[in-house]
Amino acid sequence: MQTIWITGGSSGIGFAVAQKFLEENWRVIISSRNEDKLKKAVEKLKNKTSKKEIFYKACDVSKYNDVKDTVAYIETDISKIDIALLNAAAYSPNRTQEFDIENYNLLIEVNLNGTINCIDVLKNYMKDRNNLISVVSSPVGFRGMPTAGAYGMTKAAQLNLVESLYFDFKKLKINISVINPGFIDTESTKLNSFKMPLLKPPSYAANKIFKGLTGKYKFEIYFPFVVVFAVKIMRFLPLKIYSFIWRKLGNF
Numbered sequence: 001m002q003t004i005w006i007t008g009g010s011s012g013i014g015f016a017v018a019q020k021f022l023e024e025n026w027r028v029i030i031s032s033r034n035e036d037k038l039k040k041a042v043e044k045l046k047n048k049t050s051k052k053e054i055f056y057k058a059c060d061v062s063k064y065n066d067v068k069d070t071v072a073y074i075e076t077d078i079s080k081i082d083i084a085l086l087n088a089a090a091y092s093p094n095r096t097q098e099f100d101i102e103n104y105n106l107l108i109e110v111n112l113n114g115t116i117n118c119i120d121v122l123k124n125y126m127k128d129r130n131n132l133i134s135v136v137s138s139p140v141g142f143r144g145m146p147t148a149g150a151y152g153m154t155k156a157a158q159l160n161l162v163e164s165l166y167f168d169f170k171k172l173k174i175n176i177s178v179i180n181p182g183f184i185d186t187e188s189t190k191l192n193s194f195k196m197p198l199l200k201p202p203s204y205a206a207n208k209i210f211k212g213l214t215g216k217y218k219f220e221i222y223f224p225f226v227v228v229f230a231v232k233i234m235r236f237l238p239l240k241i242y243s244f245i246w247r248k249l250g251n252f
C-alpha cells in the first residue's frame, strides 16, 4: 500500500483528493491547523469510503517545527511517504484593491514559507527514493490579476520554485511537480467577487489530481484544459486586451 501526505487536507481540494486516494486503496495522512476540523474530516472520510488507512496530524505549515514533527511522525510511526501533496494555502482576495501589507505577510508566511518548510524537511527523507513532491499552485500566478496581488505573487513564486527544483532535485532522485487547477468550488473561491468561468466541484479536481499524480510523471498537471490554457495565453496578450477582459469579468 502506498502513502500520500496531504497538507490542507481538511477541506476543499485537499479533502476531495484524500477521499479519492482512499477509494483507490492508498494510505492517507491529512494535515492542517485545526485539529477539530481534521478529526471531523477523518470521520467523514471513514464513513464515505469505509476505509481505515486514514490518519491526521495537526500541522501549521508556516511553523518549521510543526512540519519537522509531522513528517518525522509519519515516516517513523506510519509509513514512508510516496507522495507529498503540498496543498495548504491561505487565500484572502483584496476586494477593496487597497494595498494591505498584513495580508501580503500572511500569504507569504503560509503559501511561500509553508511550501519551502515542507520541501526542506521532506527532502531529507525522500532523497534517493524517486518519490514525488507536488505543489498546488494556481494559474493566478501566470499573470498579475486584480485583487490578487498577494495571493498571485505567492503562487507565481511557487511555480518558479518548482521549475527550478525540477533540475536541482533530479540529483537527489526526488521528483517534483506542480498542479494548476482552474476554478474549483471551495470555501476559498466563495470569497471571489468576479465571475468564475467553468467552476468545478472538488471531486472533479480530485479525479484529475489522482490521475496526474499516479500515472506517468508529469511536470505540470492542469485542468480544466480550456480555462487554464486560456490563462496561459493571456500571459502574452497586450495589456489593453487583458484589461478589457477584466472589465468584462468585474468592475476593474
Ligand SMILES: NC(=O)c1ccc[n+]([C@@H]2O[C@H](COP(=O)([O-])OP(=O)(O)OC[C@H]3O[C@@H](n4cnc5c(N)ncnc54)[C@H](OP(=O)(O)O)[C@@H]3O)[C@@H](O)[C@H]2O)c1
Pocket (backbone or CB within 6 Å): 007, 008, 009, 010, 011, 012, 013, 014, 031, 032, 033, 034, 037, 059, 060, 061, 062, 086, 087, 088, 089, 090, 091, 110, 114, 136, 137, 138, 139, 180, 181, 182, 183, 184, 185, 186, 187, 188, 189
Ligand atoms: N479553489 C480553487 O479554485 C483553486 C484554484 C487554483 C489553486 N487552488 C489551490 O488549491 C489549494 C487548496 O485550495 P482550496 O480552494 O481547496 O482551499 P480551502 O478549501 O480553503 O482549504 C485550504 C486548506 O488549507 C488549510 N490551511 C490553511 N492555512 C494553513 C496552514 N498555515 N497550515 C496548514 N494548513 C493550512 C486549511 O485548514 P485550516 O484552516 O484548518 O488550517 C484547509 O484545509 C491551495 O493551494 C489553493 O491555492 C485552488
